[in-house]
Amino acid sequence: MTHEGATGPVAPTLTEVVTRRDERRVAPRPVGTGWRQRLEIVMFVSPALALMAVFILWPVLSAVRMSFYRWKGFGPMDQWVGLNNYRLVLQDEVFTDAVMHNFTIVVLSILIQLPLGLGLALLLNRRIRGRGLLRTIVFVPYVVAEVIAGVIWFQLLQPQYGVVDTVLTNIGLTPPEQGFLGTPDLALPTVFVVLTWKYLGLAVLLFLAGLQGVPDELYEAAQLDGASWWQTQRRVAIPLIGPTIRTWAFLSIIGSLQQFDMIWVLTHGGPANRTTTMATYLVEQGTERGNYGIAGAASVLLFVIAFVTAVAYQLIVLRRDTKVDR
Amino acid sequence: MTDKQTKAFGAGGPLVYVLALVVVALTLGPVLYGALGGFRSNEQLASDPAGLPDPWVFTNYSTVLTNSEFWRYALNSTVVALITTVVAVLAGVMAAYPLARYQFRGREGLFMVFVLGLLFPAAVAIIPLFILVTRDLQLGNTWWGVALPQAAFALPITVVILRPFLMALPRELEEAALIDGASRVGIFWRLALPLSMPALVTVGVLAFVTSWNAYLLPLLLLQDDMRTLPLGVADYSTEHSADTAGVLAFTTIAMIPALILFLALQRRIVGGLTGAVKG
Structure with missing residues (x-):
């Protein structure tokens, strides 16, 4: 378990966060006591706490406050409307659809990116030539900015003149007339394909790192017992990297609920609001329409939804790790 | 990734290599399309995309x-x-140090503050953040106005990565330094910081690349000639939508620095994380 994050920039950390196990093992012992130590602690910790208080806590609290007012972004914030903004947001089909879109991305990620990523990781864990290079290549899209990836894919997906449409036409298929991003029913799945291209590398890297932690002896034992390659993976390797998989899923869920950049670049939430997410909704309400109260309410709802999902996931899925795997 | 021998038995058969090639093509295809498209004219792109x-x-x-x-x-x-990067790494390592090497009441609670910070996506706070930075702090359209909030949002992950690393530093060194009369603050500067360099590089690169690729916050805070590359790329591609080749060239150049940084520091990043995790 401690090895699985070795290669992914984000991996060990979130594993630690989510499962929080190793801490007490290496508890440092007390050195220095009394006011002097307290002063040192305050001195060390206060810059970080101050930054987070000003730029995270305060804005979040402001969003909560804002959500109870009708406010257009100028003048005093004095028109208290209670829960009216929440009512408006929850009754707005654009928002409820946006929530649906977020969760569609969550579910598709688990159903499609998990098997794909796992398959690729198992493939790259074999003793093949150029494996190191392959690992690097697979990770490239993850390093590219979402905006840049979005702009390139936007060109690739141009109706008729884009590469994707051209290739499809050449092999005798008919691409949709308004392009993949312009056709309401296809827009969200298309965005999801691009997101998969962008984020599959992270899954592969995390899973590979997890596979590195599986002891050789287990493979050898399985081999001696006459297990095939696939049986070994299925019965030995995959169960052992369960914690890594669950941590990846957690990251993926949180990321999907916050999705903004790629959609803003590819579709701006369109066509006909078919690809809006909670984040695009609140940015549009806030900066483009000046409905700050509504944006505040949408922010709070986004946070609550993300938080509840994270806690529920933690309780249902990740708790198993602490109980079973150790 | 330590260079352990592969555990999976079975070298790849031809099928494995074919699959690997497909993956490489799909992964690099769009990137290469962008890079090569920049070397073509719009007529070329139109006649044969x-x-x-x-x-x-x-x-x-x-x-x-x-x-x-x-x-x-x-x-x-x-x-x-x-x-x-500088703000996040400096404030982050300072906060992680007592959380790792001091023992005091409420230590775990304090650490939880940083862990919880991970759960606040920037999107939630974006509108009030915009108001705070532009109106209250008067930092709209400035470098610091974007960098400080970004550093704040980078702090939770920085502290969470650094803490176990600092915890794993050998206690003997610290004791020796104490015997030699060093203060805790001196130990921090002269011992903990140099020893945790690999982990600092890791979190530094993470913070740098995240900032380099950031879009939402700069989108709201920066205009005109204060814009960053992602904004420049997005705007250029809408303003010059007819000039596909130009857009592709612009995009390709904009992605190079993050790629180079990642490739150059790949081993250090990985090494830092391995160190952080294994001690």
Whole structure:
């Protein structure tokens, strides 16, 4: 378990966060006591706490406050409307659809990116030539900015003149007339394909790192017992990297609920609001329409939804790790 | 990734290599399309979107590279990313140090504050953040106005990565230094910081690349010649939508720095994390 994050920039950390196990093992012992130590602690910790208080806590609290007012972004914030903004947001089909879109991305990620990523990781864990290079290549899209990836894919997906449409036409298929991003029913799945291209590398890297932690002896034992390659993976390797998989899923869920950049670049939430997410909704309400109260309410709802999902996931899925795997 | 021998038995058969090739093609295809498309003319792109440059056209790239706006965006991106990185790493390692090496009441609770910070996506706070930075702090359209909030949002992950690393530093060194009369603060500067360099590089690169690629916050806070590269790329591609080749050249150049940084530091990043995790 401690090895699985070795290669992914984000991996060990979130594993630690989510499962929080190793801490007490290496508890440092007390050195220095009394006011002097307290002063040192305050001195060390206060810059970080101050930054987070000003730029995270305060804005979040402001969003909560804002959500109870009708406010257009100028003048005093004095028109208290209670829960009216929440009512408006929850009754707005654009928002409820946006929530649906977020969760569609969550579910598709688990159903499609998990098997794909796992398959690729198992493939790259074999003793093949150029494996190191392959690992690097697979990770490239993850390093590219979402905006840049979005702009390139936007060109690739141009109706008729884009590469994707051209290739499809050449092999005798008919691409949709308004392009993949312009056709309401296809827009969200298309965005999801691009997101998969962008984020599959992270899954592969995390899973590979997890596979590195599986002891050789287990493979050898399985081999001696006459297990095939696939049986070994299925019965030995995959169960052992369960914690890594669950941590990846957690990251993926949180990321999907916050999705903004790629959609803003590819579709701006369109066509006909078919690809809006909670984040695009609140940015549009806030900066483009000046409905700050509504944006505040949408922010709070986004946070609550993300938080509840994270806690529920933690309780249902990740708790198993602490109980079973150790 | 330590270079352990592969455990999976079975070298790859031909099928494995074919699959690997498909994956490489799908992964690099769009990136190469962008890079090669920058070497083609718009006529070439229109007549055969999936073709290779013929003849090779260099004007798209030279236009971007001689475009003063591009350099302005690159400068903004660099400065914002540097400020973000320095602030996040410095404040982060300072906070992680007592959380790792001191024992005091409420230590775990304090650590939880940083862990919880991970659960606040920037999107939630974005509108009030916009108001705070532009109106209350008067930092709208400045480097610091973007860098400070970005550093704040980078702090939770920084502290969470650094803490176990600092915990794993050998206690003997610290004791020896104490015997030699060093103060805790002296130990921090002269012992803990140098020893945790690999982990600092890791979190530094993470913060830098995240800032370099950031879109939402700069989108709200920066305009005109304060824009960063992602904003520049997005705006350029809408403003010059007819000039596909130019857009591709611009985009390709904009993604190079993050790629180079990642490739150059790949081993250090990985090494830092391995160290952080294994001790």
